[in-house]
Amino acid sequence: MADTAEMGELTPRQRDVLDTALRLLVEEGDSLTMAAVARRASCSKETLYKWFGDRDGLLTATVQWQASKVRVVPVDQKKLDLVSLTESLEGYARDWLKVISSDTSVALNRVAIGHAGSGKDNLGAIVLDNGRFALAKRLKPVLDAGKRSGHLVFEDAETAFRTFFGLVARDVQIRLLLGDWPGLTEAAIESDAIRATQQFLALYGARKDQQVQ
């Protein structure tokens, strides 16, 4: 459809346009118009259509563009003691809370959810892949390492991950999506990350007598 739909190659100018589209998406949600994007990005509508095919194409490109920015380097550690495992889990919890409480994430999830009903595009899949599933992918190695080193005890890493996910996110995301709350403070995120990690370790951590060293 669009030039840039299949190949992820974007010119700097196109990236600029997508950035303003993203900003507009955060401000106005799914009700943004092609004209508004063109005006704000100082480009013509025709260019938008040439580059992105149609409205859905622009939306998809915008979501993918944001997704490509979020990608984080997974830091896998050499020595895994209980302290570093705890810190690692807290780090992931912190990051995740920061992501889901950001304006951008809320706006993108709203748009993707709105589109999920009428299966025209797959924004939902894109958001999911770069959110919840990306997190699982990054976290699983840590969980596995924790299991190998004897600090964690579980059968299925997927189940363990989903428990961690639930303990971290709780009702935060759905409340934000539904318009509750102004947002999470730094302090709240910090204490939530610690609490979630402690609870996770209470559920999946090796008991004292099983623990390595």
Added chain:
Amino acid sequence: MADTAEMGELTPRQRDVLDTALRLLVEEGDSLTMAAVARRASCSKETLYKWFGDRDGLLTATVQWQASKVRVVPVDQKKLDLVSLTESLEGYARDWLKVISSDTSVALNRVAIGHAGSGKDNLGAIVLDNGRFALAKRLKPVLDAGKRSGHLVFEDAETAFRTFFGLVARDVQIRLLLGDWPGLTEAAIESDAIRATQQFLALYGARKDQQVQ
């Protein structure tokens, strides 16, 4: 605005119309048109506008109508031993999973989330009040009773509730909203409810030596 906006009095005919609007909302999401509702409900558009003011009024009335149907009687129990507490928690978990995985809930949440961006109406607040907050209201007495009887240990009932919420829902709702999954099977709901309850008791249950009896 609309006759029925402030007073919750609905004629049977109006209830019928809202039921078909609800069905249509599940099928088509937010893209339903007034004409489609009128056609399907065998009523005139003029009647829709007279009854509900405008499109938002109809949507709001529909969401409230569904909400009024969901209201469940809170079963507070006389004697609270660990078994009945466990059963009660499992029951709430089961109910909640059943609700959030239902077509109706998914559709309503999608619409409400879509509207949450442009603060025109307060669908989000309505959905939240009759979903997450209603659950909390029903569950808190159980938690408090558990605390009084010494089977549960926690400082803040709200925090305990949110943990329970997270353990039950995990990533289910967001995945469903984003179009992942066909849905939860009965069996999955059952085992999830049991798992969540066990995990919650592991975190907040009194340890053996503190336990009453």
Added chain:
DNA sequence: TCAGAACCGTAACGTACGGTACTCTGATTT
């Protein structure tokens, strides 16, 4: 029986927006 209200069906209006075509300008290439 009859007046009036309620309501159905449908036509019509206004608008907003997706999408297209065309012109003009400035830069790059040949």
Added chain:
DNA sequence: AAATCAGAGTACCGTACGTTACGGTTCTGA
């Protein structure tokens, strides 16, 4: 210098849909 091209700006088209208006029909109550 001429030719080509990308893209800004703008005008325009078609359509979908919210909203309104109106004529005809059924219901209700005196």
